[in-house]
Amino acid sequence: MKTRQFLAGLVAVAVMVSASAFVGPGKKATAYKVDTQKSILNWNGKKVTGEHSGTIKLSDGTMTVDGGKLSGGTFTFDMNSMVNTDLTDASYNAKFIGHMKSEDFFNTTKFPTSTFKVTKVTPKGGDIYDITGNMTIKGITNAVTFPATVKMTGNTITADGKATLDRTKYDIRYGSKSFFENIGDKAIYDDFTVEMKLVASK
Secondary structure, eight states: OHHHHHHHHHHHHHHHHHHHHHHOOOOOOEEEEEOTTTOEEEEEEEETTEEEEEEEEEEEEEEEEETTEEEEEEEEEEEEEEEESSOOOHHHHHHHHHHHTSTTTTOTTTOOEEEEEEEEEEEEETTEEEEEEEEEETTEEEEEEEEEEEEEETTEEEEEEEEEEEGGGGTOOTTOTTTOSSOGGGOEEEEEEEEEEEEEEO
C-alpha cells in the first residue's frame, strides 16, 4: 500500500513539473493610457498650387507593452476637432475646414471618428520600429506600415511616426486626377501625410 502511495506521489509531482514547463508564469502585457492633451495628429495635404496643414485631436487611445517592448495599440481621432494651421485669413480658414468636413472629403457628420489599430510591431534597432496597422477613415479600413520612434522613460511612453496615405482608398476623390480629367491646376494630390505624436502612461 505504501509503495502504491509513493508511486502515485511521484506521478503527481511529474505531472505538475511537466505542466509548469509548458504553462509557465509569464508576464502580462501592460496597457498605457494615451494622454489626449499631450498627443496630437498632424496632417498635410498638397495640391498643384500649394499645400495645407493642420491638426486633429485624439479622443482616446492605449499602447500595449509586452516584455518591455511596444506590442500594440489602438487610437481614436476626433475628426470634428480638425483645424488648419497655415491659413491666416479667419474667413477663408473656416471655409476651408468646413469643406474638409463635408461629404467631399471626410464627411465628419456621418463619420465623426477615425481609428488606427496596431497589428504588428517590428524592431529595427534602438528606438526605431516599423509599425503596421489598420487605418479606418470614413468606415473604410486599409493596412499601412510606417517607421516610428518609440521611447520608454519610467512609466511613460512617447511615440512619433509619420505615414503616407492615399485618400482615394478611403473614398475621398474630390479634385483627384485619378478620377477627374482636365482639372488642371485645381488638382489635389492623392497622397497626404499624417504624423502621430503620442504620449501615454500607466
